Amino acid sequence: MPSPPPSVSARLLSVLEAFSPGGTRLTLSEIARRTGLPLTTAHRLVGELTAWGGLERDGAGRYQIGLRLWEIGALAPRGLGLRETAMPFLEDLYEATHQNVQLAVLDGHDAVFLERLSGREAVHVFTRVGGRLPAHATGVGLVLLAHAPHETQEAVLSLPLKRFTNRTIPSGAELRRALAEVRRQGFAISDGQIELIAVSVAAPVHDHDDAVVAAISVVVPSENGDAYALLPAVRAAARGISRALGSPSARRLPGPVHRETFSAPG
Amino acid sequence: MPSPPPSVSARLLSVLEAFSPGGTRLTLSEIARRTGLPLTTAHRLVGELTAWGGLERDGAGRYQIGLRLWEIGALAPRGLGLRETAMPFLEDLYEATHQNVQLAVLDGHDAVFLERLSGREAVHVFTRVGGRLPAHATGVGLVLLAHAPHETQEAVLSLPLKRFTNRTIPSGAELRRALAEVRRQGFAISDGQIELIAVSVAAPVHDHDDAVVAAISVVVPSENGDAYALLPAVRAAARGISRALGSPSARRLPGPVHRETFSAPG
DNA sequence: CAGAGATCTTCCGTTCACCGGAAGCCCTGG
DNA sequence: CCAGGGCTTCCGGTGAACGGAAGATCTCTG
Known part of the structure; x- marks a missing residue:
């Protein structure tokens, strides 16, 4: 037939x-x-x-x-739309670090890169805007995967994971543990999983329904020492973008506010 | 029928x-x-x-x-391709000025914006990435039009020109004069043609055939005084992009270099 | 709660636009 | 000069696209 x-x-x-x-x-x-x-x-x-x-x-x-x-293509809400609101925050982050700053979303099992700012002195990474890399091997990918629908996670966990270096997460079991950790901490640090010389610090971006729709990261040379030092800046930027998207959990700064005002109907 | x-x-x-x-x-x-x-x-x-x-x-x-x-869409050479090589230079320009930095190409009678970096404090312009504005009314548009094929120029010159403010170039005759000036000077300054409060300083980007394929500009509030002060920075950035694209006329910096070294084959 | 109105989806017989082999044109390189 | 690869035009048979009709959901509204 x-x-x-x-x-x-x-x-x-x-x-x-x-x-x-x-x-x-x-x-x-x-x-x-x-x-x-x-x-x-x-x-x-x-x-x-x-x-x-x-x-x-x-x-x-x-x-x-x-x-x-x-x-x-520029009209895609998950493409330039997201990028547009994220851009000012990414620029701040770039200006503060002068390293690679990235914005990505999840598509299938891959992280798709919507934006990459990189100065001439930044470590060379082989992502490009519009390109994709397996989610399990990148900082942004781990963050996105950790908050993806259950079935997506299971699908990735059950498939063989491509290895890039000897630090790439090798097995489903390890990946499961890593994702749980990302959820617990609220960020991901991916050390040498794509290229041994690069470390990525990534944090999630929430939309108006508080769903994780994107992730941002800064990629630095591993010999630069403490990647944790970048964490506050990355998280602040992610929070800023989330707020710009209307995320309820990113509203204003946490503070001594105990009374909330509602307008009662009628 | x-x-x-x-x-x-x-x-x-x-x-x-x-x-x-x-x-x-x-x-x-x-x-x-x-x-x-x-x-x-x-x-x-x-x-x-x-x-x-x-x-x-x-x-x-x-x-x-x-x-x-x-x-x-990200694979379009005239879209993200151009943007990718231009980006580091645009970032430098943005960092130096913190004003709106724009990259555009010509399509039909319009300038299409490939990139726009703008800080929170920059004057608000109503261009957006992926958007378009009539070439005759924008700084980048004038630059692009001035180097466009003859027939394109004639087509625009013969059509009625949309007016945005009382400073928008009103007639074909005036536009013809403006384009000649842009060619002579090698840049364009567009004062209040779209919005009265904004001035644009634009310069052409050449490719490996020395054809003008794009233009960049910085847009500042008109009360900021001397737009000419920005000219060197804009031209330097445009030249940098041109060089990165392989433009022969933008090779290296002019200077006292008279001996060039070649590695002879064999 | 019925009923009008809007939007979305499935079904299916007719027809005409798509299909792609054949043939000719234009290069470039040997 | 011919061989080989790439591009373009031509045209008759046929099966995929077309869109009216009807039913399935929702959302207002009186």
Whole structure:
């Protein structure tokens, strides 16, 4: 029995999927190969996308993602939306540390990086904006995973975990322990799990329902000594973003307020 | 004669077009209304987009642009690609001024903003990342337009120019003069053309072919006095970005270097 | 609490737009 | 000069897309 052919929409979207961080400029034939579409079909779809502005042709005739798609992507509430409110706080954090400052959300089993500020003197990390890394191996990922839906956690815990260095969390059991710790402490410190030379200090960002929707981190060289020294700054920034998002638990600063005022109905 | 019906692809893309800065979360019916598609058709297309991850549903069942599309958009060379190389220089500029720092490219007759850094104390401007403003009315726009293809310039010059304030360039004749001046000086100062209280200082960014592909600017309150004082910093940053992009005219700093060392092959 | 109105979802027969092989065009390199 | 790879145009058969109709939820409103 022949499986039902993919719909036109699915084919069109698969053309977009052909583009990746490692291949941002593709020839028509490359697109056809990557998507598995007949050349003629790819030609037609690519033509329509180009006419609309979703793809552009560079000087050499190759195709690249167009400004139109970038603009549409900029409307994603979980993308630029979040970034926009977080940005001032991230800038403060960057200015105070001059290290890598990152903002990420969870998608599937990965941490997707929405923003990365890094000065020239900061330790080199191989994340890029729009890129993704397995959640279990990054500071922000641990924070996000620790507050993810139960089924997501179980799914990650039951799968083999990719190792990057000998400090990457190796097993589900260890990961489970790490996540519990993150929940208890309210932050994560990830030491050398992606690259041995880098330590990440991460904290959660809450939205107006107090759900954890993002995480921020500062990444420093491990020889810099005490990563804990950065903790207050990271947590303060995370709290600031949460407040800007309307998180009830991040309202104002805790203080000697015992009487709350309600406006009684009627 | 009935006009040929729009292709499936065009319909799918029109669904994406339904989203705008003013409407990032839409119900199915709203999408159907905005696109002019029958409800059933919209339902099917939206369903496919959602299954793929291009759209997401929020708690209230409304649709929003999904992370998947944001990721794809992040691959646009003229979007995040440019931004990525420009970012360190923009940060320097921001840190030095603490005013609004902007990065923009030309699309059609508009300046599209790729990045905007703004502190809490900076003058409020109503640009946002991913947003656009008419080229003739903004500092970055004037710079971009001044170096745009001849036909683009003529097209803008022949159309009526939207006025924002009484200082907005009103006529094609004046615009032509302004563009010539921008080319001669190598920068643009736009005083109160969008909002009376803001002055913009803008400079061009060149790529490896020395074509002007972007522009940066700093926007300050007009009562801040001398906008010209910012000029060196803005031009230096623009030059830095150009050099990072491989612009030949921005190579190294001019200086008493007469001997260059090459490693001879073999 | 009924009933009007709005939005969303499923179902299904008809039709016409999509499909992709074939063929020709344009390069570049040998 | 031809070979090889990539791109574009053409066109007839067919099965996937289309959208009206009807039912399923919710939300107001009197």
